Amino acid sequence: MKVSLNWLKELVDVNITIEELSTLFNLHSGEVEEYYNLVEATNLVVGYVESKEQHPDADKLSICHVNIGNEVSQIVCGAPNVEKGQHVIVALPGAVLPGGFNIKSSTIRGVESNGMICSLSELGIDKKYHHEEGIHEITVECNPGDNPVEVLSLNDSVFALDLTPNRADLLSIMGVAYDTAAILKTEVKLKEISLVEVQKSNPVIIEIDTDKCSSYYARVIENIEIKDSPKWMQARLIAAGMRPINNVVDITNYVMLETGQPLHAFDYDLLETGKIVVRQANENEELVTLDNETRKLTVNDIVITNGSKSVAIGGVMGGLDTEIISTSRSILLESAVFDFYSIRKTSNRLDLRSEASTRFERKVDPNRTLLALEMASMLFGKYANGDILKGVNKVENGDLTEKVITVEAGKINKVLGTNYPVELIEETLSRLNFKHTLENDLLTIQIPTRRQDILTYQDIVEEVGRIQGYDNLPTTLPETVSMGALSPSQLVKRKIHTLLTGLGLNEVVTYSLTSKDKVLDFVSKDEQHLLSEVVELMMPMSQDKSTMILSPIRGILESVKYNVARKNNDVLFYELSKRYTKEEETEVLCGALTGELSNVLWQGKKEVVDFYTAKGIVSSMLLELGLSHLYFEATNDYSNLHPGQSAYIKDRSGIVGFIGKLHPQYEKANDLKNVYVFELKIESLLELRRPLKKVKEINKYPSIYRDLAIVVNKDVEAQSIKTVISKTGKRMLTDIMIFDLFVGGNLAENQKSIALRLAFTDPKRTLESKEVDERVKEILGSLEKQLSAVLR
Amino acid sequence: MSVKEKLQELISEAKEKISLVQSVHELNDVKAKYLGKKGSFQEIMKLMKDLPNEERPMFGKLTNEAKQVITNYLIDQKQLIEDAKVNEQLRSETIDVTLPGRSFEVGKKHLLTQIKEELEDLFIGMGYSVMEGPEIEIDEYNFEKLNLPKNHPARDMQDTFYITEETLLRTHTSPVQVRTMLDNKEKGPIKIVCPGKVFRRDDDDATHSHQFMQFEGLVVDETTSMADLKGTLLVAARKLFGDKREIRLRPSYFPFTEPSVEVDVSCHNCNGKGCNICKGTGWIEVLGAGVVNNNVLEASGYDSTKYQAFAFGMGVERIAMLKYGINDIRSFYTNDIRFNKQFK
Ligand SMILES: [Zn+2]
Numbered sequence A: 001m002k003v004s005l006n007w008l009k010e011l012v013d014v015n016i017t018i019e020e021l022s023t024l025f026n027l028h029s030g031e032v033e034e035y036y037n038l039v040e041a042t043n044l045v046v047g048y049v050e051s052k053e054q055h056p057d058a059d060k061l062s063i064c065h066v067n068i069g070n071e072v073s074q075i076v077c078g079a080p081n082v083e084k085g086q087h088v089i090v091a092l093p094g095a096v097l098p099g100g101f102n103i104k105s106s107t108i109r110g111v112e113s114n115g116m117i118c119s120l121s122e123l124g125i126d127k128k129y130h131h132e133e134g135i136h137e138i139t140v141e142c143n144p145g146d147n148p149v150e151v152l153s154l155n156d157s158v159f160a161l162d163l164t165p166n167r168a169d170l171l172s173i174m175g176v177a178y179d180t181a182a183i184l185k186t187e188v189k190l191k192e193i194s195l196v197e198v199q200k201s202n203p204v205i206i207e208i209d210t211d212k213c214s215s216y217y218a219r220v221i222e223n224i225e226i227k228d229s230p231k232w233m234q235a236r237l238i239a240a241g242m243r244p245i246n247n248v249v250d251i252t253n254y255v256m257l258e259t260g261q262p263l264h265a266f267d268y269d270l271l272e273t274g275k276i277v278v279r280q281a282n283e284n285e286e287l288v289t290l291d292n293e294t295r296k297l298t299v300n301d302i303v304i305t306n307g308s309k310s311v312a313i314g315g316v317m318g319g320l321d322t323e324i325i326s327t328s329r330s331i332l333l334e335s336a337v338f339d340f341y342s343i344r345k346t347s348n349r350l351d352l353r354s355e356a357s358t359r360f361e362r363k364v365d366p367n368r369t370l371l372a373l374e375m376a377s378m379l380f381g382k383y384a385n386g387d388i389l390k391g392v393n394k395v396e397n398g399d400l401t402e403k404v405i406t407v408e409a410g411k412i413n414k415v416l417g418t419n420y421p422v423e424l425i426e427e428t429l430s431r432l433n434f435k436h437t438l439e440n441d442l443l444t445i446q447i448p449t450r451r452q453d454i455l456t457y458q459d460i461v462e463e464v465g466r467i468q469g470y471d472n473l474p475t476t477l478p479e480t481v482s483m484g485a486l487s488p489s490q491l492v493k494r495k496i497h498t499l500l501t502g503l504g505l506n507e508v509v510t511y512s513l514t515s516k517d518k519v520l521d522f523v524s525k526d527e528q529h530l531l532s533e534v535v536e537l538m539m540p541m542s543q544d545k546s547t548m549i550l551s552p553i554r555g556i557l558e559s560v561k562y563n564v565a566r567k568n569n570d571v572l573f574y575e576l577s578k579r580y581t582k583e584e585e586t587e588v589l590c591g592a593l594t595g596e597l598s599n600v601l602w603q604g605k606k607e608v609v610d611f612y613t614a615k616g617i618v619s620s621m622l623l624e625l626g627l628s629h630l631y632f633e634a635t636n637d638y639s640n641l642h643p644g645q646s647a648y649i650k651d652r653s654g655i656v657g658f659i660g661k662l663h664p665q666y667e668k669a670n671d672l673k674n675v676y677v678f679e680l681k682i683e684s685l686l687e688l689r690r691p692l693k694k695v696k697e698i699n700k701y702p703s704i705y706r707d708l709a710i711v712v713n714k715d716v717e718a719q720s721i722k723t724v725i726s727k728t729g730k731r732m733l734t735d736i737m738i739f740d741l742f743v744g745g746n747l748a749e750n751q752k753s754i755a756l757r758l759a760f761t762d763p764k765r766t767l768e769s770k771e772v773d774e775r776v777k778e779i780l781g782s783l784e785k786q787l788s789a790v791l792r
Numbered sequence B: 001m002s003v004k005e006k007l008q009e010l011i012s013e014a015k016e017k018i019s020l021v022q023s024v025h026e027l028n029d030v031k032a033k034y035l036g037k038k039g040s041f042q043e044i045m046k047l048m049k050d051l052p053n054e055e056r057p058m059f060g061k062l063t064n065e066a067k068q069v070i071t072n073y074l075i076d077q078k079q080l081i082e083d084a085k086v087n088e089q090l091r092s093e094t095i096d097v098t099l100p101g102r103s104f105e106v107g108k109k110h111l112l113t114q115i116k117e118e119l120e121d122l123f124i125g126m127g128y129s130v131m132e133g134p135e136i137e138i139d140e141y142n143f144e145k146l147n148l149p150k151n152h153p154a155r156d157m158q159d160t161f162y163i164t165e166e167t168l169l170r171t172h173t174s175p176v177q178v179r180t181m182l183d184n185k186e187k188g189p190i191k192i193v194c195p196g197k198v199f200r201r202d203d204d205d206a207t208h209s210h211q212f213m214q215f216e217g218l219v220v221d222e223t224t225s226m227a228d229l230k231g232t233l234l235v236a237a238r239k240l241f242g243d244k245r246e247i248r249l250r251p252s253y254f255p256f257t258e259p260s261v262e263v264d265v266s267c268h269n270c271n272g273k274g275c276n277i278c279k280g281t282g283w284i285e286v287l288g289a290g291v292v293n294n295n296v297l298e299a300s301g302y303d304s305t306k307y308q309a310f311a312f313g314m315g316v317e318r319i320a321m322l323k324y325g326i327n328d329i330r331s332f333y334t335n336d337i338r339f340n341k342q343f344k
Helices: A005-011 A018-028 A173-184 A231-239 A247-259 A340-350 A355-360 A366-383 A409-416 A422-431 A457-468 A488-502 A525-533 A553-565 A611-624 A664-669 A682-688 A718-729 A769-787 B003-020 B024-035 B040-048 B053-092 B111-125 B174-183 B226-241 B294-299 B316-324
Strands: A002-004 A031-037 A044-054 A062-067 A072-077 A087-091 A106-108 A111-113 A157-162 A197-201 A205-209 A213-222 A263-267 A275-280 A286-288 A294-296 A302-305 A310-313 A331-338 A387-390 A393-396 A403-408 A435-439 A442-447 A571-580 A585-594 A631-634 A641-651 A654-662 A676-681 A704-713 A733-742 A751-760 B136-138 B167-169 B190-199 B211-221 B247-254 B257-266 B283-292 B308-315
Touching: A002 A005, A002 A173, A002 A231, A005 A157, A005 A173, A005 A231, A018 A031, A018 A157, A018 A173, A018 B247, A044 A072, A072 A111, A173 A247, A173 A422, A205 A213, A205 A393, A213 A275, A213 A366, A231 A247, A247 A263, A247 A355, A247 A366, A263 A310, A263 A366, A275 A331, A286 A310, A302 A340, A331 A340, A331 A366, A340 A355, A366 A387, A403 A409, A403 A457, A409 A422, A409 A457, A409 B226, A422 A435, A422 A442, A422 A457, A457 B247, A457 B257, A488 A571, A488 A585, A488 A611, A488 A682, A553 A571, A553 A585, A553 A676, A585 A611, A585 A682, A611 A641, A611 A654, A611 A676, A631 A718, A641 A676, A654 A664, A654 A682, A676 A682, A704 A769, A718 A733, A718 A751, A718 A769, A751 A769, B003 B024, B003 B040, B003 B053, B024 B040, B024 B053, B040 B053, B111 B190, B111 B211, B111 B226, B111 B316, B174 B190, B174 B211, B174 B294, B174 B308, B211 B226, B211 B316, B226 B247, B226 B257, B226 B283, B226 B308, B226 B316, B247 B283, B257 B308, B283 B294, B283 B316, B308 B316
Parallel strands: A197 A387, A205 A275
Antiparallel strands: A002 A157, A031 A157, A044 A062, A044 A087, A062 A072, A106 A111, A213 A331, A213 A387, A213 A393, A263 A331, A275 A302, A286 A294, A302 A310, A403 A442, A435 A442, A571 A585, A585 A676, A631 A641, A641 A654, A654 A676, A704 A751, A733 A751, B136 B167, B190 B211, B211 B308, B247 B257, B257 B283, B283 B308
16 A cells, blocks of 8 residues: 555644654554655756747757746757647756756757756656656646646655555555554544535435345436546545546545545446346356456356346446446446455456455445545535435445454553553553543453454554554563473484584485476385375476475485586485375485595595495494494385395384485486485384493403404305304304405405404403304304305 | 723713714613623723722722713713604604695585574573474364464465365464464463474575475463563574664564564664665564464463463574575575585
């Protein structure tokens, strides 16, 4: 809502600048988006064109002698419409026009020019408001030397309110005036309405045949003269951001802006029947609206009819058939109240938002419906020379009573956290023009119908709070005593962040929406049925963001791709995200690693990420989380992972996650190379943790170590070697560390050699070499028997 | 030559020899030569038996003194040799300390996580719990129980990703507040913050993202007031933007709160004087808040005649953008490591 300061001043005394008023509105009422002067220009005067001659050296220029009050100036003008005898706007040398345009005396093609004759556009009035080509001819009474901005009523300032949906009252100058008066502690001065009716009676018959129109008031005005509205009214409309059209349209808009009550004028003759019937539209009923669009209606729309055919979509837009045109002579002026929800649905469905529908859908003040009709009728008498027929015809079912809210002053203070004396609260209500009584501490407050947003005592609390100013609130903290702490699962997630960043990984956050054809990219063969469980949007904005992810890996890989394409080759990413299915949301930890770890350029130090790097990072994290008992088991269940380099991460109870290298074909299709990914279910990690319960004694006796290098068939997994060793090594064997893998050399093609270090310890005594050697011999025996392993 | 003279001669000879020795090994040879079993002193001692008894003590004393002098020469020379050796080692081991170290890169948490955790810690310190909830929500919790019935104007179908008529991607973390109130069997006091992902049906551009992170808070108790809200938000604003910040509450409208306010923080860039970050006003809008609407309390089973509540909500991306001068919200989801690694 753009508010003209001049207009506002007609209703309330404002003795502060637009800037100060804007600040106060921001703090007490609603957000002011911007404020500005309607015309931002200096050194303008009214000039009278005494003569006009052709410029000797330029076809399109004329030399004008212009009386600017105390002297006659020579001005070269390029506009074709400048004529002798016009009053025009002159920007004198030294003037600054909008956009920082400086006017100077100059010589144009050899002829001296002392200023510029201006168009309205050059003063900053957008062309959409006046449609004028060339300079503006001032048609109101004025004298050379006068200030043309004042003469044209454009000496105005505007502030633009960004309205919240509740404050429908601020969609009117009257509403803004009430808030201004409350803020500035002054009174609203209501305008007097006096209209003169002719003898002839208003003949229109009104029927309402729907519950979506609570009241309908109409007047008929005859013998109107269609012409331009007065300049002051045009200026008001321009300030409000509306285009002046003619006196009929302008008056209805003007009154709507002042009162907030939309009006509609029908050509009474074209209405034909002298009858108004308001009803619900018939299904598929058609109506051509003022914008020349054929609208197909439904039973949920309200139509105004003449008893046989529709002439307007009630509260939204008039019909073309009964539009006021230059030859119109009589009008039927409508002021009505339509159901807010119905209007909103209709304007949404038709994608048709008008100034009228905007106001109806936020609820209008039913006590201004008749007022607006009378104000407009008065103006029709005055500015369209119309004959106002006697009487307002109406159907009036609206509730005009003022709602009553009771609240204790103590409760207001309790909610605000203030100690406002009850007198101050009463004064605040008075400033808002809310009638009220006080009994003990209980306030009984009558809410004016203009404030349809005030429904409960909480709204009263807000009124008191905002008018007194939130700056006056004390700053305290809640008295509630409570313990704050992270939950066990939140703590574990924090620990995962700490561990993984400590291990050199960077966290990413990716989108949870993806395209449906990628949703199964990192889902195992056994879980393909999840495709029927994925969460899909009803109305996605695009196909690539239509489905909730089953794994964030796909999204993390997008980020990997983005970086690698920009030569950020070393990418170690993880994300804590979710798997979303129709059934549930489960948290997952995922990662993608490629390039080098702790890249150090100098001295050639390099640790290129491979499967074991990725596994090592995951294992280190699992160890620190008390999950060292999880194990890795080769799998080829993931179609986009390398079948020879992927593994489930498991516990005896089942699968906790997976790790693997991307399948070469998948890498190729995605412009990636040597990328390792992993995924772990957070919930399983939480369940399976084995936190330390009791400290382990540090062994007082030294361990004895034995290094073994054994040769086995290539397909014998290290895990099974360890199992055999630990079973045979029994309690004495306290640790098995694999420290080397060797293939080739003198080994057969299907062989590999694994080097292990075994630690033997007894907590109660120093072991003897001999008994350790015995045990090693047994171990070697078992290895040979069970895995055909031989000592290298 | 008297014994005394002989010893003198021996001492000066040893002194010279010892001073020429360059290694501990050689020094041991020299030591043996003078003090060893077959050394010079053994030779001199042999002379003693030819002396009369009364001269023997003097002889002994002089010899021992001479031995002591030579021993000291040996010790001093050994020290010199060792010092030289250490110095040589130090010289040879001297390196260019300005060459780079072999670094171990530590990863970074995402900026959104960093700010989320900073806020969580602040509120935990004030006794709040951190609550999480599903991102796929039912309409009832995301809207209806928050005083946003189906016909409410603030509820625009266009802004919400619906999955079915009744399920949707949550548009805010407020349904977590609803769930917490519903789950509270005693209907007692609540102090929570709710961080998490939310979704809006927006086209992604520099200032809009269809997915973003919200951080909301809720306090329910018998005396919870607007002044408590103001004090709490002042603490949060100062934690995020610095100790000198002030806040300003302006009237606004949200269906779930009444009164509702927008909260501005004094500009951290210009200290309130006005700059382009705050568009010359000295204030930056950072969050929305208010006293919880009684309809919301009642919808979750709380007696609104007994309880009062406040709630606030902020966009974590917006906080991060203001704090670090980030111009494009998409930067948070692109994950360019050169961007992500900056925030420590
Ligand atoms: Zn600033």
